[in-house]
Amino acid sequence: MSDVVVRQATEADIPAMNAVYNEYILDSHVSFDLEPWSDAKRLEWFRACAEDGYPLLVACEGDEIIGVSWSGPWRPKKAYRGSVESTVVLAPDAGGRGVGTQLYTALLDALRSDGFHRAYAIIALPNDRSIALHRKLGYREVGVLEDVGFKDGKFHSTMLMELALDDA
Numbered sequence: 223m224s225d226v227v228v229r230q231a232t233e234a235d236i237p238a239m240n241a242v243y244n245e246y247i248l249d250s251h252v253s254f255d256l257e258p259w260s261d262a263k264r265l266e267w268f269r270a271c272a273e274d275g276y277p278l279l280v281a282c283e284g285d286e287i288i289g290v291s292w293s294g295p296w297r298p299k300k301a302y303r304g305s306v307e308s309t310v311v312l313a314p315d316a317g318g319r320g321v322g323t324q325l326y327t328a329l330l331d332a333l334r335s336d337g338f339h340r341a342y343a344i345i346a347l348p349n350d351r352s353i354a355l356h357r358k359l360g361y362r363e364v365g366v367l368e369d370v371g372f373k374d375g376k377f378h379s380t381m382l383m384e385l386a387l388d389d390a
């Protein structure tokens with residue numbers, strides 16, 4: 223692997239984070255958002271996640287942000303506080319060389335050290351590479367929600383995957 227550095231995201235990273243993530247909103251079913259996020263919307267989200275203690279990471283190669291991995295509340299009700307939804311997305315040309323493993327491992331390490339209990343990923347299907355990454359890092363397949371989303375003129379199913387963060 224090349225010299226990829228994973229670090230905490232800062233507010234200054236927001237345009238680059240949006241550049242990476244918005245591609246998947248515009249060009250794929252990976253994200254179920256239908257409109258790209260503005261920097262202002264991402265900043266508001268960032269501040270809310272950071273204030274509540276959810277890790278937000280970026281992978282950098284030189285000055286360029288080539289991947290983002292973040293966590294946020296699984297569900298808004300308070301009893302879900304120990305559970306997070308986890309996400310990892312790389313710039314298209316950054317895939318297939320271990321960066322996803324490096325970045326997502328760092329996110330899970332941060333979640334563990336911050337005392338979170340469960341991580342959940344919702345993977346829009348098909349996405350064999352993402353399922354492989356989640357399996358590799360210990361997530362188990364909980365089930366498939368059939369046709370739960372509608373994007374680009376068709377329904378999409380999602381795979382729900384779960385990781386026990388504190389049962390090792």
Ligand SMILES: CC(C)(COP(=O)(O)OP(=O)(O)OC[C@H]1O[C@@H](n2cnc3c(N)ncnc32)[C@H](O)[C@@H]1OP(=O)(O)O)[C@@H](O)C(=O)NCCC(=O)NCCS
Pocket residue numbers: 246252309310311312313316317318319320321322323324343344345346349350351352354355358
């Ligand atoms: C999913 C993603 C984060 C994976 O990151 P990556 O850097 O490409 O993954 P890695 O190189 O670390 O490989 C992880 C595992 O996936 C497996 N894998 C790689 N390509 C695969 C493919 N096409 N099909 C199935 N498995 C694959 C490898 O076996 C690897 O495990 P190994 O290292 O033990 O061999 C990245 O490809 C990506 O950003 N994809 C688009 C966005 C996305 O789908 N994000 C997930 C949203 S739920």
